Amino acid sequence: MPYRKILFVFLFSTLSIYSYAQTLAGISGLVKEDNEIIAGASIQLKGTKNGATSNERGYYEIKNVAPGTYTMVISYLGYLKQSKQVTLKANQQLDVNFSLQKDEQQLNNVAINGKTKVQQVKESGFAVNSIDTKKFANTTADLNQILNRSTGIRIREQGGLGSDFKFSINGLSGKQVKFFIDGIPLEVMGSAMSLNNIPVNLAERLEVYKGVVPVQLGADAMGGAVNVVTNQKISNYLDASHSYGSFNTNRSALTGQFVDKKTGLIVKGSGFLNSSDNNYKMKGVEILEGGTREGDQITDLNGASFVTTDARRFHDNYRSAMGQVEVGVINKKWADVLFAGFGYNEGRQDLQTGFDQNVVYGGITRKSKALNGSIRYKKDNLFTEGLSLSLFAARSKDTYTTADTLYRQYYWDGSWTTKGYTELGSVKTVANIIRPRTYALANLSYAINKQHSLNLNYTNDHLKNESYNELLVDHDEMPGRMNKQIVGLAYQQDLLDQKLVNTLFAKYYHLGLNRTKYVNNVNTLLDTTFSNYGYGLASRYKILPDLGIKASYEHAYRLQEAEEMFGDGLNIQANPDLKPERSDNLNLGAYYTLRIGKHNFYIEAAGFYRNAKDFIFPIPDEHTKFIKNANMSNVRVTGMESELRYGYANLLSFNVNVTYQNAINTTQFGKENSVNNEITYLSKIPNQPWLFGNADFSIGQDNLLGKDTRLQFNWFTQYVNWFYLTWAGLANPNGKSYVPTQYVHNASLSYSLENGKYNLSAECRNLTDNNAYDNFRQQKPGRSFALKFRYFIQ
């Protein structure tokens, strides 16, 4: 093509676009439900290809519309479809706002079908599992059980309801994972608040950030973070439920809100009560036969011998209770939100086993209680458009008591003999840990324009830690103190018409620790401060509206705690040379949604890499039988995870996911002064599942047994591949211990009346009564049944 011709064509086309654009009109507006913004709603001009999606501020804009009369159709999953007729003149910018109404029928299936809030979180640059808890609302699950079904997460429980657990995200666990409720650290609330006892009905959504954590969650969460999001709607509702099941398990949950629309006054309340005997059957454990007995006591062990049998757990009662009330106002000139809250929680627990199930306890108990008070404030468009401020402050006091006062040895049938030391092998102890805590958070976000925004987050966590044995002293003379400050700054870009989202962030950690200790007979204040910088990036690019790729990276820290540095005065020795744990975390992933008629497919796949160094581990000291924390190990985790979902309208859904993780020990030396690589260097970390998956199938039909009813059946299978308890390549394979491959099947049937107002469900866990284990072959509950009744109005 000759040059002149090209130039002509180019000029002409530019001109024509220019002149055409001159006459085109546009429509924009806001999408809301009452006062609440709806993001992700789809707005279409019927019969054209023009359309838009509302953004996180509920705003949408359809550009370049030719003048004429159109029917606007707005839809959002879980809400009733609306249409509106509009006429556009040339160059007109029309303002059309929508107020959507909930579609109760559709709500049950929301999580499976569409772009809900859950979906939006998933489409951020972060590697995140976002789980809508609504579809579990009629089950007896606690939050851990729901999270345990999602990719990359492995929760390893010691036993039944309320038992200790280890939460792992992509291979990192323990203190490396932090828990939040509406962005506030769970530990601020008190130690009876835990993911293993919060009932599903208290949460609306769960977000799991893997390896890379946004600055809004201001914490040193090196392995990731779980954020429990509660119902934030400004409407009246009441959700009350009770369930009863095997092992005398009772669980009640209540959450509700009252809004006085005239005054803007809101009262929110939530609470739960859990109790269980956890007296499930232990298969093939040893008890004593023979000997001289007086009641449960074996007074003479002569002639007593171990026999293998099944026995019920006898010292595993668990009870926890929580109540939280918030009162506040919304939509005032000076505050969008201002709430004052107060809460109390407590827990009581018997301890049944030690490190492995051969160590049986019968008298050790733990109890905790905590009080907290809080205040939160939020104001959007403060001073200037786009500037938002939120503040939170809380004060809490947590008391945690462990009692070990019996000189006894227990056996699996509940019988006991006297012993020269207490059950935990020490002197009689009623150990108290008292933690007064002050926590404050300030978050400032500023949308510079549609493309660029900034977020500044500051948290200050001050904690005093007292620990003492009340049988010897009545207070801790040398309490430890911690002051943790974290500043996070994030800059977000929404480029290429929101196809590309980049979040760049930096975090500054400042830690001050002190504790007084006797050094050479002088009461000396040991004082240390640390500062560290972390940074990261999260990006997402949408190749197609429903196909996106994501990448994120963070250089993250987990700071030391006062006990780890200075000891606790009871069992942990000081190690002033301790450094923070650190990790480089990388995620790569892609997702794709496909809708064909009523069929819905969703697929996501991700790869992850964690290079964690200087893990703080307690090391037992043979000399004192105490433990000391040291920066002992390094671990490198690489892995991948994938999830596939299929749904058909409101009828059925199928979900399968699988996670593979290869955690390699990169600890080069087993001792500080070693010069040769340890034999376990670059070996797979033992006693940790490396391949696991879940499959979930639901089928449900509306109006099957009457108008406004729904009958739903769910089947859920959990798979964990076998793994060695010790280092794979070492020792003769004939005598190696391992945890066998496990399949655990669960089923539930629920029936809802009056559009979900009354719900009744029956559930069976571990249907086939398979052996289930998590840690060191500690048996978990076998088959169990539960019934749940739930009343829900809004």
Place this chain on the structure above:
Amino acid sequence: MNKLFCYTTKILLITFMLFSISGCEKRKEGKVEENTPYSAILCVGSWPNTAYYIAGISSLTSGTISVKGNGAEMTGKVYAQDVIQRNGFYFHANFSSGRLGKYHVDNGALVIDKEIPFTWLNWSSYTWVDENTLIIFGDGNNEARYAIIKTDKMTITTGKLNLNPIPAGMDVYSIGFAEYRAGKLYIGYGYGSTDFTKYPDNMAVYKQAAVAVVSYPAMTVNQSVTDSRTTGAGGPTVYAPVSFIDESGDLYFASDPVNAYDYQSPSVIYRIKSGTDVIDPTYYFNYSAATNNEMIPAMWYIGNGKAIVRSRVAGKSIDADHYFSIIDVKTGGFVKRLDLPADKGERMVNAVIMEDGKAFIMVNAADKDYIWQYDPLTGALTRGAEFIGGIDYILRIEKLK
């Protein structure tokens, strides 16, 4: 777009296939080395993934010892290094699960011969009265206690030892060495405190080494003899020995006061001469004075009045370097430090086997770990079997037959 979808599906399918293949990865079958005459107890990995193994050793003088695909895993049965071995049977008292067990290695696995309920004491020392009679000692409920075990059927009788009462300021007995000689048991002891708020600098110390002379099988304490120039009477010997009886029936034992938080007193070797029940007043071997204030956590008799001591460099720490030296125990003199690499191992290591008049010494060195042969006649040191693969904690070597 369809292409892309297709591609994603393919990737996913391949991923699933990889998963299923790796998931099918089978546990391996092992090859077994039968009837090795010696064994080693080893520990690898960092906490909490530490694992203990018993590895067979076919020769002390040559070859290699590894736990790669070899050795019996101890996890789930015995999770400790304080085991007593005799004729290939291992004995272990687990105080936290309240069991006393007898075990042996068969077909590459540690096998439980018998476990009996046992809560009477937390063991620290032991002695064999005959082939079938093992007596263990320890504390429980602030008492000094014993248990006599008939090891063939694992039957036990238990009782208390009427030792001198615990002095004020102290609250537990700390049992040291134990030896059986001509119808009597000699049991070393001291006192300890459980008030660890004063750890490590100001722990309560009662400066005394005591020995109870106990008639067997009556188990009555005839007398306790004491000496206040050191603290404690060695131990716990379930980790490593600190006493022996020589050819002429003289009993020797060593103290390690730093282990009892006494940072001033010396490490001393005492003697109870054959036919007497008193600490030999003419004998006092101040090992610390002879060696720049070193302490003795372990001692082995090698014959002809000579012994090997494993001693620790001066200081408050027990996680320090150790050295092997020859002493003339009969005359109470230091002979020489053996020209071996510094031992980086733990405080308590059962490091010496005697065979055919020669001592075989296992050294946890900084780089390579060998069993060294020491010939007391010529003084020659020869390098023998090597531990390979990178094992940081070699805790015991045992002669099985």
